[in-house]
Amino acid sequence: MENTNEIKIVNQSDVEKLIYTIRGQKVMLDSDLAKIYGYETKRLNEQVKRNKRKFPDDFMFQLIDEEVKNLWSQNATANINSMSRSNPFVFTEQGIYMLMTVLRGELAYAQSIVLIRVFKAMKDYLSDNKMLVTSDEFCHLSTITAQNTSDIAKIKEEIVTKSELDKFIKSFNDKRIAKEYVILNGQTVEADLAYSEIYSLAKKTIYIVDNYIGLKTLSLLKTAQLGVTAIVFSDNIHNMLRLTDYNDYMSQYGHPPITFQKTNGKYHDRYIILDYNTRTEKIYHCGASSKDAGKKITSITKIDDKTMYHLMVDELLNNPFLILN
Numbered sequence: 001m002e003n004t005n006e007i008k009i010v011n012q013s014d015v016e017k018l019i020y021t022i023r024g025q026k027v028m029l030d031s032d033l034a035k036i037y038g039y040e041t042k043r044l045n046e047q048v049k050r051n052k053r054k055f056p057d058d059f060m061f062q063l064i065d066e067e068v069k070n071l072w073s074q075n076a077t078a079n080i081n082s083m084s085r086s087n088p089f090v091f092t093e094q095g096i097y098m099l100m101t102v103l104r105g106e107l108a109y110a111q112s113i114v115l116i117r118v119f120k121a122m123k124d125y126l127s128d129n130k131m132l133v134t135s136d137e138f139c140h141l142s143t144i145t146a147q148n149t150s151d152i153a154k155i156k157e158e159i160v161t162k163s164e165l166d167k168f169i170k171s172f173n174d175k176r177i178a179k180e181y182v183i184l185n186g187q188t189v190e191a192d193l194a195y196s197e198i199y200s201l202a203k204k205t206i207y208i209v210d211n212y213i214g215l216k217t218l219s220l221l222k223t224a225q226l227g228v229t230a231i232v233f234s235d236n237i238h239n240m241l242r243l244t245d246y247n248d249y250m251s252q253y254g255h256p257p258i259t260f261q262k263t264n265g266k267y268h269d270r271y272i273i274l275d276y277n278t279r280t281e282k283i284y285h286c287g288a289s290s291k292d293a294g295k296k297i298t299s300i301t302k303i304d305d306k307t308m309y310h311l312m313v314d315e316l317l318n319n320p321f322l323i324l325n
Contacts, residue, residue: 020075020090022067027090037103044103045089051102059095063087182287183299191294196223198272198300203280206230206256207273207313211263214240214291218249221256230258233316235265236324240291243324260322267312272300276313283309 018032034044048055063071068087091099184194199206200223210217213234218241221230234241250258270286283306288298303309 020071022063022071022090023061025092027092028096030089030091033091033096033099039103041088047102048089048099054098054102055095058092059098060089060091062089182293183297185300185302191298192220194300195220195290195293198274198282198284199224201280201282202228202274204228204275204278205273207233207271207276207316208290209233209263209267209269209271209273209316210286210289211235211237211267212240212289212291214289215245215249216291217241217289218246218258220290221258222253224256226255228256230256231317232258232260232322233263233267233319234260234322235263236260236322239325241324246324260324261316261319262322263316264319267316271309273309273313277310281306 015036018028018036019026020029021027030045031041034041037044039047048060065087181188182191182194183189184197189197199221202224204227206221206224206228208217208221208230210232211234213232213236217232224230246258270289272284272286274280274282274284283303285301285303286293286298287300288296293300
């Protein structure tokens with residue numbers, strides 16, 4: 001049960017000190033999360049056990065003795081007391097998002113905003129400073145980020161009630177959270193999540209028309225269903241997407257298969273076309289490139305009269321292939 005005594009809203013710097021790297025993943029201890037949310041550690045873990053199917057091994061796991069010892073030796077202030085209880089559990093970013101759906105109350109909601117902001121800031125730092133890591137590592141991190149947003153979409157769809165979902169989406173207007181959102185068909189949605197939701201609708205093909213592409217363009221496509229293929233129509237202005245980035249991405253994941261064709265300098269606007277010329281066809285007009293959507297207020301609008309765009313797509317399909325450098 002939630003205990004609001006002696007609890008205060010944590011800030012970003014407080015939370016960053018409680019994030020550790022274990023098994024190559026950023027995680028938080030159950031005891032730290034319990035303190036943030038105003039629960040006893042035992043009570044928090046009871047809530048998790050009641051919802052065990054929502055927390056697979058890649059969402060949370062229990063530390064082994066050696067990991068507890070290493071964590072204690074490297075972080076003397078870590079909230080660990082292995083003498084009084086079994087080895088602690090840790091939650092990955094996906095697990096923390098899932099935890100937000102099983103802990104209720106105003107305090108849990110307020111603290112969730114802070115946690116979202118912290119992990120968002122960490123991703124932004126990696127994106128803005130990708131020369132600090134190898135291309136292979138950055139590609140891996142970008143893909144994990146895209147997969148995380150897909151996981152959150154499934155959580156919202158399957159678990160959160162409509163009233164909670166409305167409240168959660170509206171929280172992206174909160175000034176305490178980095179304003180990385182887009183307006184999707186009149187609703188404010190977190191930027192990466194919007195693209196992930198759109199791509200997940202494709203049954204056969206995804207066409208992207210965008211002259212300004214980057215590694216993030218590819219990483220967002222990772223959320224497409226298996227069996228879907230993609231074509232990116234672009235002149236790759238400023239050569240922001242490199243051949244090494246593309247090769248690293250495809251060698252690691254290979255999904256979806258992606259080919260590139262030129263726009264021949266003819267198109268200014270950005271479009272997403274799903275399942276072209278099929279019964280499930282959908283076309284979206286995008287106000288900005290997916291690689292930097294959310295940096296400014298951007299709209300994505302589903303187009304009702306699709307037939308007028310078929311001439312454009314047919315012309316694009318006849319364009320020459322784009323060669324990445």
